[in-house]
């Protein structure tokens with residue numbers, strides 16, 4: 644079992660796959676890399692979309708892809724929710740969680756790594772029991788407030804994700820090293836959009852092993868397994884074995 648928790652494989656819903664054929668090609672590549680389950684996380688930008696239009700778009704696309712994918716990896720419907728002020732008080736917040744679970748893939752606004760963001764993350768987690776996963780946390784390393792944000796993430800054991808492609812972009816080498824050293828990374832994911840931004844799961848896992856050792860590679864794989872088990876258990880309203888992420 645290998646789970647990809649961040650991907651734009653749904654055809655024609657965002658800046659990801661541009662056609663059903665393109666989506667199938669990406670799924671095939673994911674399968675070749677050992678991925679068995681994929682969470683489709685189309686972008687939701689609250690400032691220029693409505694929940695109703697978004698839901699209709701993604702359900703139609705998801706159904707089409709599922710009907711056509713045959714033995715390609717299983718797909719779970721999720722979303723990459725762009726942060727907005729007041730997110731924790733939104734009455735629709737549960738519409739955006741992954742596969743009916745309590746997990747939420749949250750894309751920080753690079754201009755708003757603020758105390759407000761951190762307060763809202765804590766509110767989601769502690770009051771609403773929604774578990775945010777911070778999307779591509781490495782990407783914000785040049786943003787104002789990043790250092791404080793990382794401290795907050797670490798202290799509060801907030802779940803995070805790094806993009807597989809970032810391991811092959813030299814500008815992220817330093818920050819990725821720091822994130823591993825500080826034990827801030829919980830998961831990696833492809834964030835694939837197209838063959839120009841392809842899934843790079845297998846090579847990223849090898850790179851983790853090469854740079855940080857086989858224990859770190861095993862830790863990431865094991866965290867992905869824990870997440871998959873929790874998501875599927877929650878979706879079926881089963882008792883969750885609250886295994887701590889490593």
Ligand SMILES: [Fe+2]
Nearest residue numbers: 649651723834
């Ligand atoms: Fe994304």
